[in-house]
Amino acid sequence: MENHQFLFNFISEYTGDILAGVLIAIIPLALLLVYALVAIYGELKIASFIQLKLGPMRTGKWGLLQPVAEVFKLLQKEDITPDGADKPLFNLAPFIIFLGCYAALSVLPLSSHFAPSGLNIGLFFIIAISSLAVLGIVMGGWASNNKYSLIGAMRSVSQIISYEIPAAMCILGVASMAHSLDMNVISAQQQGGFWNWYVLGGPAGISKIWLIPFTVVMFIVYFVTSLAETNRTPFDVPEGESELVAGYHTEYSGMKFAFFYLAEYGNMFVVSAIMTVIFFGGWSSPFGDFLNSPIWQIFWFIAKSMFFVGLQIWLRWTLPRTRVDQLMYLCWKILLPLSMVCFLAMALGGMLY
Amino acid sequence: MENNLENTTNNNKINIEYSQFDSERMRLNAGPQHPSTHGVLRLEVELDGEIVTDIIPHLGYLHRCFEKHCENSNYNQIVPFVDRLDYVSAINNEFPYVMAVEKLAGIEVSEKVQILRAMCAEINRIANHLLAISAFGLDSGAFTPLLFLFREREFALGILEKLSGARLLYNYFCPGGVRYEIYSDFKKDVKVFIDSVRLAMKEMEDLLIFNDIFIKRTEKIGLLPKEVAINFACSGPVARGSGINFDIRKSAPYSSYDKFDFDIPVVEPGKEVVGVSGDCWSRNWVRVKEIEESCKILEQGITLLPDEGSVTDGIPKKLKVPAGEVYCKAENTKGELGFYLVSNGSDKPERVRARATSFVNLAILPSISKGYMFADLIMILGSIDIVLGEVDR
């Protein structure tokens, strides 16, 4: 799997290392921005269809340009900084959150031949870098000089830090089965059909069947924690609009709010992509070698990730919000024990196969 | 004397213990502009971390001088003002007022009008409860139930619009009858409406009411014991959720309610479906069951409502109200709504005093929400189901 530097080498052959680096860096950014537009549109439309309405219909055919219009609206809005706010922190916060989400994209292997950075400790890097979002949230919430923001930020910190533990357990479980932290390697191991995916016990023949319940539970645990880590319903207590108006981004407007918005959708993609990589075979085709060329791999990767983004959106428009203490109860008393049991089983599986 | 007051306030059991550490308290202004105060209610909340330690409601942001207005208007002109008290159940507001005027003026109302009035009130009650349940879901963070139930509410408003010409503030009842004749397809529409509401409520039970997250958010929250509820003069679903079997439609049947066969859903201690008697879930559950009971009344109303006869004949050309005073009450969607009407024989009333249900029910909020979390406070407020138009009048 030395091929992941293929694109870099290919471009630098014609341009030079620095320019190639910039180009390679732009690809995830472009991906993120395009994805955000699609996700926002998808969220609006799915929400509307569930709620028996049509959603945006005015901007373009079927309202397709609605996210673009929203971006332009946010761009020309006045950028307000509250009087009592801590200005440097207040201005910095949205960018730090966005940074966390963007940096995480750099290690996602979109295809066997393309990962922006072929880090061999990719999973570890993602766990580390996604914790950065907490910093941005607490900075934004505290600097806003608003009590709602402060409560929202405090809730968010306790929530995200707690949920990192079961999330890390899930990732560790898969890592112990794959004997690797390199996302590209993990993806490659799951090639050859969906029965090789780690959600179904990994690539180990028929004898792995006893592992399937544990891996499925592990996947559910990771899915729940991923919802919590991205502050999505039913765990959107930091921004629960019925209690805290808008939580930590109450005071933000204009482009800075757009960054919060973008980061939220970006984080949704990142956690979905991790889920895809560690449980659903990453870029590998679900049908063995069928449609498994590097270009198709990009399609499979994005399709799988978008499926989970859609699942998150679907859940959001179904469920009520939990309370803070129930959220903590769920994390420490349900998800953590479950993930530990599953981790033990998966570690055993890792030793056996 | 002072001990007595303390006893009544501390009757409710607080199930979340106060924080052991006496940390710095934060005073938070929830409202007047807040997504979940159901209008312009300002709650001055003292928080210890997330736990509510004190709460002071500030009312009056929507005070429209209803009682003062009434003193300067004649009896017919008050009906539109009465509509605007509890604007989501306007017909139910008109009911006691019109009955009070009829009682004072000695107007007899025909049976057809009585049954039609009861049916209108029940359609309106369903419309109100649909909003209350869905808005309660919205308080808990579920947005979809709101729009699901609004579809059914739209049916209800459509029927009432065809009857009265207006969608929200009807001005439909008047002393002696109702303003407009019944349209031809009324019974058919009501039938379709009942079926659609029943289907929607079944769906809603799956989607929201028996959802585990929703149950966890609402059970054992905002406990209102029976004695406290009576002491605070709570009525309607708030009282029935606490196990008080009190419904004016049964205890003192007015209009044509003695002709209908229906039950009063009460969550008595020991007979709860989920949670305990007097919590938020029970209050909401009473509303859910009441929709079913209202459907029953409507079904009977379809058969009872005579086809012949006019509903506008009984309206007196000139309304003469002799001197006297009366307190007339009816079961509004939120509880007991009464009008204390004092007449001095002229065409304008001397004094109109409204016993606003939401006003009385809201008074329990400070004493039942202490010790719960801030998120629970929102749920408790939602479960009381207030309309600020009625609180502030």
Added chain:
Amino acid sequence: MTIQEIYDLLKIHFNDDIKEITDISNGDSFITVNPANIFDILQFCRDYETLDFDYLTLISGMDSGENLGVVYHLYSMKFKHSIVIKAFVPKESPNIQSVVYLWRAADWHEREAFDLIGVVFDGHPNLIRILCPYDWEGHPLRKDYVTPQEYHGMKVPY
């Protein structure tokens, strides 16, 4: 119990404080009582075995010309009977005892009566305005009330 029976019962216990029944043919008859002893009378109404008025429906203040009236509508959950009790206080000293300690429901009703009519309820723990702004002047539901032209620089009659 009918209002006459209640009146007789009250008369036995409070003789002079209970003034008279005003019969109203087309509405609710009411009993007028002496405002000085209102707390004891209402406490008796609440606690006496055959009365058991545990449910305070409404307290309303009213301006009856020379006096201010306070009207108590009581209801009994157990016996399902109701009673209207009125007490008149002079406008110069509109003081009457608060019944918050009997029914907590009286709390906001009394605040409202104080706000709009100007009846002062002695012993009320927090007798401040409730519907009007806290610094509003005058009691709007009095018959002799004149609407102020201005409130904090805003024109009042629009």
Added chain:
Amino acid sequence: MINYLKNIIKGFSTILVGMKVTFINLFRPNVTVQYPNVHPLVRAGSDKMPDNARNKLNVIIPKCTGCKSCEKACPVNCITIETTKVASIDTEKPLMEDGKKRVFWLSQFDIDFAKCCFCGLCTIACPTSAIVHSTDFEYSCYDRNELLVHFSPFNKEQVAEKKRILAEEVKQKAEKALADKQAAEKAAQEQNITDSKIKSSDDQTSANQNIQNNSN
């Protein structure tokens, strides 16, 4: 322990049930109406606006007698009516729609829709159904003054003209009455002239005295 697992399974299953409900609704037809594109009269639950729908008020001036019943019935005082009597010398002699003679010009008939609460009491009070609710509900505007609708058929000059005619008539009538009175007085004087001839000299002296007093 069993309870613990039961709770987890219960929570999980109720969530799945909820998701099933939303998934089914995903494929249901929408119930909303694209308002400006599709006319809202096509609405869920009612296919057209009912006959007694209470929207913007309309005044049919040929029917209006100017009795001001609606003004009195309005609970929010949004109707302002001012009438001018039809002068008999007015060349314009209109008839009401039902053929009766018009008694009042509607020199002012304003409805302030910013205040109107659409209660419909004015339409009930009107004896000739001149004020009715129309089906027009799309009349939002940018300026509050535009909501003050003048229904009077006259502009200011015409009102002034009508007032002038009425004043003229009143004046003419007054003059006529004065002339009649003077004529009557004259006739009376002529009749009495013989009776009062003797007294007149005394009267004149007293009048002279009065004048002197005044000048002093």
